[in-house]
Amino acid sequence: MEVLQLLIYGVVLGGIIALGAIGVSLTFGILGFANFSHGDLMSAGAYVALIFFTTLAWPLWIALPIAVMATAALAVVIDRSLYRWFRSRQPVILLISSFGVALMLRALVQIFWGPDTITYQTGIQMPYRFAGLRIRPDQVTILVCTVLLVLAVHLFLQKTKMGKAMRAMADNPGLARLSGIDTERVVLWTWVLGGSLAGAAGVFLGLDTRLHPEMGWHLLLPIFAAAILGGIGKPYGAIAGGLVIGIVQETSTLFLAPAYKPAIAFAILVVMLLVRPTGLFAGRSTV
Amino acid sequence: MSLLAMQAVTGGYGEADVLHGVSLRVEPGEVVVIVGPNGAGKSTAMKAVFGLLRLRGGTITFDGQDITGWKPDRIVRRGICFVPQTDNVFPTLTVQENLEMGAYVRDDDIRPAMERVFALFPPLREKRRQAAGTLSGGQRQMVAMGRALMLEPKLLLLDEPTAGLSPIFIDQIFEIVRQVNAAGIGILMVEQNAKQALAIADRGYVMAQGANRHEGSGAELLADREVAEMFLGG
Amino acid sequence: MELAGLLTYGIFFLTLVGIYGLLALGLNVQWGYTGMLNIGVAAFFAVGAYSSAIFTTQPSPGHLGGFGLPFPVGFAAAMLLSGVLALAVGLITLRLRSDYLAIASIGIAEIVRLFLKNEGWLTGGVRGLAGIPRPLAGWFPGYDALAYLALVLALVAAVYWANERAWRSPWGRVLRAIRENEAAARAMGKNALLFRLQAFVLGAMVMGLAGAAYAHFVRFISPEAFDPLFATFLVWVMLIAGGSGNNRGALLGAFAIWVVWSATEIFVTRLPEDLVTRAGALRVLLIGLLLQVILLTRPQGILPEKPPRPERAD
Numbered sequence: 001m002e003v004l005q006l007l008i009y010g011v012v013l014g015g016i017i018a019l020g021a022i023g024v025s026l027t028f029g030i031l032g033f034a035n036f037s038h039g040d041l042m043s044a045g046a047y048v049a050l051i052f053f054t055t056l057a058w059p060l061w062i063a064l065p066i067a068v069m070a071t072a073a074l075a076v077v078i079d080r081s082l083y084r085w086f087r088s089r090q091p092v093i094l095l096i097s098s099f100g101v102a103l104m105l106r107a108l109v110q111i112f113w114g115p116d117t118i119t120y121q122t123g124i125q126m127p128y129r130f131a132g133l134r135i136r137p138d139q140v141t142i143l144v145c146t147v148l149l150v151l152a153v154h155l156f157l158q159k160t161k162m163g164k165a166m167r168a169m170a171d172n173p174g175l176a177r178l179s180g181i182d183t184e185r186v187v188l189w190t191w192v193l194g195g196s197l198a199g200a201a202g203v204f205l206g207l208d209t210r211l212h213p214e215m216g217w218h219l220l221l222p223i224f225a226a227a228i229l230g231g232i233g234k235p236y237g238a239i240a241g242g243l244v245i246g247i248v249q250e251t252s253t254l255f256l257a258p259a260y261k262p263a264i265a266f267a268i269l270v271v272m273l274l275v276r277p278t279g280l281f282a283g284r285s286t287v
Numbered sequence: 288m289s290l291l292a293m294q295a296v297t298g299g300y301g302e303a304d305v306l307h308g309v310s311l312r313v314e315p316g317e318v319v320v321i322v323g324p325n326g327a328g329k330s331t332a333m334k335a336v337f338g339l340l341r342l343r344g345g346t347i348t349f350d351g352q353d354i355t356g357w358k359p360d361r362i363v364r365r366g367i368c369f370v371p372q373t374d375n376v377f378p379t380l381t382v383q384e385n386l387e388m389g390a391y392v393r394d395d396d397i398r399p400a401m402e403r404v405f406a407l408f409p410p411l412r413e414k415r416r417q418a419a420g421t422l423s424g425g426q427r428q429m430v431a432m433g434r435a436l437m438l439e440p441k442l443l444l445l446d447e448p449t450a451g452l453s454p455i456f457i458d459q460i461f462e463i464v465r466q467v468n469a470a471g472i473g474i475l476m477v478e479q480n481a482k483q484a485l486a487i488a489d490r491g492y493v494m495a496q497g498a499n500r501h502e503g504s505g506a507e508l509l510a511d512r513e514v515a516e517m518f519l520g521g
Numbered sequence: 522m523e524l525a526g527l528l529t530y531g532i533f534f535l536t537l538v539g540i541y542g543l544l545a546l547g548l549n550v551q552w553g554y555t556g557m558l559n560i561g562v563a564a565f566f567a568v569g570a571y572s573s574a575i576f577t578t579q580p581s582p583g584h585l586g587g588f589g590l591p592f593p594v595g596f597a598a599a600m601l602l603s604g605v606l607a608l609a610v611g612l613i614t615l616r617l618r619s620d621y622l623a624i625a626s627i628g629i630a631e632i633v634r635l636f637l638k639n640e641g642w643l644t645g646g647v648r649g650l651a652g653i654p655r656p657l658a659g660w661f662p663g664y665d666a667l668a669y670l671a672l673v674l675a676l677v678a679a680v681y682w683a684n685e686r687a688w689r690s691p692w693g694r695v696l697r698a699i700r701e702n703e704a705a706a707r708a709m710g711k712n713a714l715l716f717r718l719q720a721f722v723l724g725a726m727v728m729g730l731a732g733a734a735y736a737h738f739v740r741f742i743s744p745e746a747f748d749p750l751f752a753t754f755l756v757w758v759m760l761i762a763g764g765s766g767n768n769r770g771a772l773l774g775a776f777a778i779w780v781v782w783s784a785t786e787i788f789v790t791r792l793p794e795d796l797v798t799r800a801g802a803l804r805v806l807l808i809g810l811l812l813q814v815i816l817l818t819r820p821q822g823i824l825p826e827k828p829p830r831p832e833r834a835d
């Protein structure tokens with residue numbers, strides 16, 4: 001029973017991680033850099049939603065899209081004003097810059113909302129009970145929305161020209177350029193997609209737990225682990241990876257102190273990097 | 288007027304030059320082959336045509352237009368397509384999606400072009416929904432060439448298309464090259480299988496150490512003893 | 522009166538510059554010499570601080586320790602334990618390419634931080650570890666702070682000298698070759714991994730030393746002090762601003778950025794009370810902005826690296 005309950009929590013968390021991991025996997029695969037600011041992008045999304053959902057008391061189905069679009073716009077602005085100039089330089093510069101952006105985003109959140117933990121809504125939600133298991137209404141919302149978002153991403157990647165071009169670039173950027181694919185436009189859409197999913201993930205994380213300035217940063221390691229587990233540049237792998245990491249992290253509390261949960265993700269990450277850096281699923285031959 | 292004319296091209300990838308004053312041309316409808324020992328700069332010469340090299344001197348004209356210094360995405364729109372030797376498919380995309388990506392810069396109906404590709408490479412039709420990375424070497428090469436043909440280019444650049452393939456596939460590839468050429472597409476090909484390549488070529492160039500060495504029709508080069516000894520290896 | 526206050530502040534200021542200088546020198550060995558991207562500086566800094574604290578403090582129910590050993594032992598323990606951690610981490614991760622190494626290093630820092638927070642029996646947990654003795658206290662009555670500053674600066678000078686010697690030695694030449702072109706270096710027949718490991722461990726030991734110096738300076742440490750911002754990010758900004766690959770640049774960067782950081786603090790303390798916590802975040806924002814500007818306009822830093830004149834060939 002306990003295991004099943006943890007499984008439920010794991011799937012919810014796994015969905016959130018998956019949404020973050022898709023964005024990281026695509027930016028890593030297409031732009032070739034590990035974006036350390038992705039977690040804090042999620043935080044930004046969560047706090048934007050706070051303005052509309054809590055402060056203005058608008059319904060979630062309006063606040064969520066606003067947060068998603070705002071985060072997408074933020075991601076594009078950061079790329080246009082900053083990362084774009086570093087693309088032709090050593091990838092290390094991008095890494096350090098994104099580390100700086102992460103801290104700046106966190107600082108912005110702290111400037112406007114302070115360092116304390118807050119929640120979207122006060123009071124405790126009564127969970128639904130079934131078959132001896134519990135799940136909160138918010139968590140149901142998260143699961144449903146995550147499924148819908150993943151479906152939307154799937155349709156985008158499979159049915160649209162830009163989606164296919166994105167997958168092509170993640171597969172083989174050199175060949176994409178040789179085929180005449182407009183790489184700058186693909187990059188733009190990568191940030192739109194990654195930023196949107198990050199924004200949603202942030203809101204869901206805030207709904208599932210609480211909001212505080214470090215919320216996204218604390219999920220960054222699990223997100224990287226999920227992206228690497230699934231294979232860099234493979235968005236579907238990222239989804240699977242996210243679910244695995246989420247479930248493993250939650251069920252680890254059966255035998256490990258909860259405080260060390262991030263260590264689990266890290267352990268999986270290191271093992272993957274050493275043993276099979278291309279990810280669990282077959283595909284791209286070069287890392 | 289030549290379809291493609293490279294004049295005294297000098298350049299490289301970074302600091303050092305790989306090519307030293309290389310010249311070659313392709314007439315409309317010709318099959319031209321570049322052969323030579325390893326490290327001769329054959330692939331580099333072809334990459335220069337496609338805008339993948341840093342040029343320090345010389346000119347490249349295509350179909351009456353000076354394309355020296357043009358980037359690949361512009362060249363692709365002008366009518367030249369390039370099939371690299373390795374990493375020449377999108378492995379997680381299906382065969383059909385690979386072909387679609389080949390036609391990315393077109394916004395007209397690409398189904399006729401795709402039909403022609405399937406007609407050239409029948410095995411691809413039944414595997415159209417299979418991921419390209421799961422295909423055999425020979426079939427992957429078909430996808431690679433098919434991708435390039437989706438734009439119905441005037442000139443096709445092939446970098447060692449038979450490298451690593453079994454003899455059956457090698458014959459198939461050369462046959463396909465003949466067929467593509469018969470449809471009026473010019474071919475510039477770098478090949479290690481020099482004998483077989485020169486046999487189907489109209490003209491050929493022998494390169495060594497980044498420069499021209501010999502030039503002549505396919506038959507002439509095949510018959511030339513010096514060329515045979517040095518570069519064809521029997 | 523005013524002068525005394527200024528002098529006290531000056532000593533405080535310079536001591537911290539020294540400590541950050543040590544961190545920057547250590548990072549320079551890892552990043553500047555071999556191009557290893559270590560975003561987990563905080564881990565080695567923290568391990569060094571806690572090690573020295575545990576070995577030199579008096580017995581206390583809050584944490585392990587009570588050995589009450591003299592500070593050189595603490596400092597040595599700090600370097601040793603940081604080195605051991607670096608060895609373990611390096612053996613596992615140094616084969617990875619730079620961005621994967623960076624991710625792994627963040628993970629290490631996280632785990633160390635979690636460990637320090639949760640294993641209270643060892644470290645005092647979130648309550649922290651207090652009562653760390655100040656070296657040289659009482660040796661020069663009335664000049665304790667100045668004496669400690671002198672000690673720290675002596676350490677900086679020693680490490681600087683060691684770094685420079687290492688850079689110009691054959692060992693340093695191999696490292697440089699590995700940094701420029703790993704494939705070529707391997708072809709040279711040297712075990713590139715072994716050299717990188719050595720550099721990684723040595724750099725970490727310097728960071729551990731910095732941690733010890735810090736612990737004995739502030740005399741109370743807790744996991745908050747090793748928040749990635751203060752320990753890691755600031756050091757990176759210092760190294761990049763000053764000029765990476767370059768020991769003089771590392772020290773110059775430490776000084777320059779600490780000046781900027783302290784200036785923002787002075788500016789911020791003028792703000793009204795309730796804005797002060799937020800103002801801390803504003804300082805971070807400004808330093809972050811400074812980093813981006815440096816990366817955009819002058820990534821090689823104030824003192825760009827000049828390849829050293831080769832020593833006489835052997």
